[in-house]
Amino acid sequence: MILCIETSGANCSVALTVGCEVVASRQVEEARHAEVLTPTIEAVMKEAGVQFDGLEAVAVSSGPGSYTGLRIGVSTAKGIAYARRIPLISVPTLEMMAWRLLKETTAETVCPMIDARRMEVYAMIVRRSGEVLVPAEAVIIDGETFGTQLATMKIAFGGDGSDKCKGVITSGNASFVSGVNPTAADMGCLASERLKAGRTEDVAYFEPFYLKEYKAVISKNKVLNQ
Numbered sequence: 001m002i003l004c005i006e007t008s009g010a011n012c013s014v015a016l017t018v019g020c021e022v023v024a025s026r027q028v029e030e031a032r033h034a035e036v037l038t039p040t041i042e043a044v045m046k047e048a049g050v051q052f053d054g055l056e057a058v059a060v061s062s063g064p065g066s067y068t069g070l071r072i073g074v075s076t077a078k079g080i081a082y083a084r085r086i087p088l089i090s091v092p093t094l095e096m097m098a099w100r101l102l103k104e105t106t107a108e109t110v111c112p113m114i115d116a117r118r119m120e121v122y123a124m125i126v127r128r129s130g131e132v133l134v135p136a137e138a139v140i141i142d143g144e145t146f147g148t149q150l151a152t153m154k155i156a157f158g159g160d161g162s163d164k165c166k167g168v169i170t171s172g173n174a175s176f177v178s179g180v181n182p183t184a185a186d187m188g189c190l191a192s193e194r195l196k197a198g199r200t201e202d203v204a205y206f207e208p209f210y211l212k213e214y215k216a217v218i219s220k221n222k223v224l225n226q
Contacts, residue, residue: 001005001017001018001023001050001054001055001056002016002017002018002055002056002057002058002059002089002187002188002191002192002195003015003016003017003041003044003045003057003059003080004016004056004058004059004060004091004184004185004188004191005037005041005058005059005060005061005073005076005077005184006060006061006073006093006096006182006183006184007037007060007061007066007069007070007072007073007189008031008061008063008064008065008070008073008093008114008182009065009066009069009181009182010029010030010031010066010127011027011028011029011030011031011182012027012028012031012033012036012037012040012069012181013025013026013027013028013040013180013182013183013184013185013188014026014037014041014043014044014184015044015183015184015185015188016029016044016045016048016050016097016168017185017187017188017191017192018188019192020188020189020192021140021188022042022185024036024047024048024182025183025185026040026043026044026047027146027183027184027185028035028040028190033068033069034074036077037072037073040075041076050077050082052083052084052214053084055080055084055086055153056086056087056132056195057081057086057087057088057089057191057195057200058077058080058084058086058087058088059077059088059089059090059091059187059191059194060073060074060076060089060090060091061063061073061090061091061092061096061182061184061187062074062078062091062092062093062208063092063093063208063209063210063211064093064094064116064122064136064138064209064210064211064212065093065113065114065122066085067210069131070210071208071210073141073184073208074206074207074208078203078206081203082096082203087094087195087200087201088165088200088202088203089191089194089195089199089200089201089208090196090201090206090209091187091190091191092136092209093114093182094112094114094122094123094124094136095124095126095190096182096186096187097112097114097158097159097180097181097182097186097191098110098112098124098126099101099186099189100112100158100180100183100186101156101158101159101177101180102128104156104158104177104179104180105156105158105175105177107127107128107154107156107175108127108153108154108156109125109126109127109128109149109154109155109156109185110125110126110128110155110156110157110158111123111124111125111126111134111146111155111156111157111159112157112159113146113157113158113159113160113161113162113165114159114160114161114182115160115161115164116138116157116161116212119140119141119142119164119168120138120139120140120161120193121138121139121141121161121162121163121164121165122136122137122138122139122143122161122211123136123137123139123161124137125146125149125155126135131178132204133149135171135175136147136209137211138211138212140221141164141165141168141169141222142168142170143169145165145168145169145171146169147171150169150173150174151171151173153173154173154175155173155175155177155180156175156176156177156180157174157176157177157182158176158178158180159168159170159181159182160179162176162177163172166189204222
């Protein structure tokens with residue numbers, strides 16, 4: 001059984017999975033991750049009647065996404081993996097979303113998108129076969145975005161980043177799927193595959209995939225010392 005943790009966005013979700021099957025899961029919307037993650041893990045474990053010593057591994061959404069959310073999720077997962085001496089598995093957030101998109105559409109090619117504020121998104125393009133056409137990258141959305149790909153293939157876009165693209169990406173080959181967001185309940189298959197393949201992380205050195213460097217913003221309303 002794998003404990004899955006997802007904190008890359010506004011929501012906090014936890015699931016217990018066996019292969020692709022979800023044994024128990026919970027999601028807290030618009031969550032303060034530091035406050036709700038541990039109680040949510042405890043609630044899911046209690047619901048499933050599982051103790052920590054019954055876990056085979058712990059998996060965590062590795063990004064891109066919210067800097068703070070990713071740090072909290074990864075540090076919690078690392079703490080559990082270290083304390084229980086079980087493998088740590090990282091599941092790229094966009095790959096998880098692509099997996100869900102492929103379940104929600106018949107399209108052969110999908111593009112999961114995470115809102116990165118303003119007109120920027122984190123995105124990737126992947127075929128149903130697993131071939132990655134465009135690896136995870138930060139993209140500024142305009143009328144030409146992914147124009148090369150859309151000129152020759154139909155692409156289904158999804159994720160909160162795709163919402164602001166509907167009026168900008170107007171190609172007839174583009175379609176949009178609503179309700180596709182990162183969630184721990186979608187991590188089971190990918191986490192299980194990685195565990196079987198031995199694709200686990202070094203608990204001491206693993207860090208989230210931020211994609212972009214964090215930049216602190218200084219408030220314009222700061223009080224100046226006189």
